[in-house]
Amino acid sequence: MICPKCKAENSDSAKFCKKCGTKLEGNAVNHETLINSMNEEKKSNNTKIIIAVLIVVIIVLAGAFIYLQGFGNNSHSQDASPSQGSASNSASSADQGSSSQSSNAKSNNAQSNPMKIISGSFSTGSELSDLTYANIFVGKEHAGKSVILQIWYSRDGSTLNNGNMVPVTVHSDGYLEVQSADAYAYYPDHATINLYDSNSNLLDTKSVSLSPTSGTQTF
Structure with missing residues (x-):
């Protein structure tokens, strides 16, 4: 134990x-x-x-x-x-x-696709005291752009105006519209159109022959 x-x-x-x-x-x-x-x-x-x-x-x-x-x-x-x-x-x-x-x-x-003068029309009144209107088509793709338009009108080789440079804006339909500054003593039989950009660089020029009568003429 x-x-x-x-x-x-x-x-x-x-x-x-x-x-x-x-x-x-x-x-x-x-x-x-x-x-x-x-x-x-x-x-x-x-x-x-x-x-x-x-x-x-x-x-x-x-x-x-x-x-x-x-x-x-x-x-x-x-x-x-x-x-x-x-x-x-x-x-x-x-x-x-x-x-x-x-x-x-x-x-x-x-x-x-630079801006060019494609077509247009000129309108003169029934009297020689009426202004001359120009509608210049440059294309809808240029709508809203600012340019400068110059148109020389002449009759029988003699200049009818001073060829003022007018700032304009392309309309939504692609047209430029400008009127002459003064009425002419004769209906124009020729117009020279100069188109410039907003910096006065020449874009295009076009020579148009007209009938020395009243009415609207297209080119």
Whole structure:
């Protein structure tokens, strides 16, 4: 028997501990039982230690996984940013290129279709005291543009007017309209039309023969 007080081993028939004198009857613990109890306690402690170690390992691994995931996402974002910037720059460049092409197209169109005197008409009154009116067609695509119109009227080779340069705006129907400053002593038999841009650069000129009578004559 094992003394419950000092743990000294005694014979199974002993009634008192041989070491401390404690009464053993009813209090003594069987040696085998004590050994088994100690072994169970030791196993329990070992199990607790193993569980604690496993928990620590799991926590460390989880932390490492989370860290690596975050690092990977940051790296991906940084890699994506230049690409997005490049895409944005490409889109901006494309827009600028498109705008530039559109401007060039308009410029080329204007150069390929400069303003010219296409057709028109002259109107004179029934009396020589009436003014002479000119309607010059240059095309609807030039509507709203400001130009300068000069018309020389003559009869039998003699000039009838001073050929004033008159600023006018192309109407929505593509026509320019201008009247003579004064009435003429004779009906004109010829008109020379000069068309200038707003900077007085000559765009076109046209010579028109007229019948020296009243009425409207087209060309």
